[in-house]
Amino acid sequence: xxxxxxxxxxxxxxxxxxxxLRCNYSSSYSPSLFWYVQHPNKGLQLLLKxxxxxxxxxGINGFEAEFKKSETSFHLTKPSAHMSDAAEYxxxxxxxxxxxxxxxxxxxxxxxxxxx
Amino acid sequence: xxxVSQTPKYLVTQMGNDKSIKCEQNLGxxxxxWYKQDSKKFLKIMFSYNNKELIINxxxxxxxxxxxxxxxxLNLHINSLELGDSAVYFCASSPRRRPSSYNEQFFGPGTRxxxx
Numbered sequence: 001x002x003x004x005x006x007x008x009x010x011x012x013x014x015x016x017x018x019x020x021l022r023c024n025y026s027s028s029y030s031p032s033l034f035w036y037v038q039h040p041n042k043g044l045q046l047l048l049k050x051x052x053x054x055x056x057x058x059g060i061n062g063f064e065a066e067f068k069k070s071e072t073s074f075h076l077t078k079p080s081a082h083m084s085d086a087a088e089y090x091x092x093x094x095x096x097x098x099x100x101x102x103x104x105x106x107x108x109x110x111x112x113x114x115x116x
Numbered sequence: 117x118x119x120v121s122q123t124p125k126y127l128v129t130q131m132g133n134d135k136s137i138k139c140e141q142n143l144g145x146x147x148x149x150w151y152k153q154d155s156k157k158f159l160k161i162m163f164s165y166n167n168k169e170l171i172i173n174x175x176x177x178x179x180x181x182x183x184x185x186x187x188x189x190l191n192l193h194i195n196s197l198e199l200g201d202s203a204v205y206f207c208a209s210s211p212r213r214r215p216s217s218y219n220e221q222f223f224g225p226g227t228r229x230x231x232x
Binding site for chain 2: 034036038042043044045046049088090094102103104105106108109
């Protein structure tokens with residue numbers, strides 16, 4: 001069965017410094033992976049997705065993630081944090097087979113705080 | 117021009133009551149979903165539904181039932197509400213592409229249910 005593990009429940013950075021949110025996945029085949037963001041009291045917005053094409057995926061708002069099969073990782077990065085990036089971030093894998101194909105399995109989330 | 121909408125945004129009710137949450141998508145998507153987000157922000161799939169098949173997460177009590185009057189709507193009915201049902205419920209939809217595991221999902225703004 002597929003799963004994702006977000007290694008940090010909370011990450012705090014200063015504005016203008018790089019962001020790194022870590023995610024490891026477990027899958028018996030080539031997975032589809034996503035990063036979603038949830039701002040306070042808001043719904044979820046797709047940041048980016050990986051579906052077996054280029055391993056470096058660029059998303060919205062300057063975020064990108066690199067799929068590394070050897071490390072089973074899909075870490076989310078941004079060169080320079082902005083105050084508006086403060087939110088909850090979810091690493092997600094998609095079910096690939098069977099009746100549940102397409103269902104999303106969420107990590108437990110990483111709360112990103114950005115200090116001025 | 118909201119893509120996925122839910123009503124109501126907030127729902128406060130007494131234990132034992134029956135309530136419904138409505139979801140509509142105007143994206144022309146074929147598959148719709150319901151997720152539950154608990155107090156620790158963890159998101160878990162409850163149902164996925166297209167015009168052919170309903171997939172139910174085995175952990176969902178049968179007090180919860182999705183109803184789809186048409187392709188654009190998937191409403192969530194909850195009978196005999198319990199304190200543990202308090203959570204934020206998200207509706208989502210995705211297009212029909214193959215494989216379906218490639219499909220990102222578009223989320224509604226959420227409905228915060230509080231059971232007293």
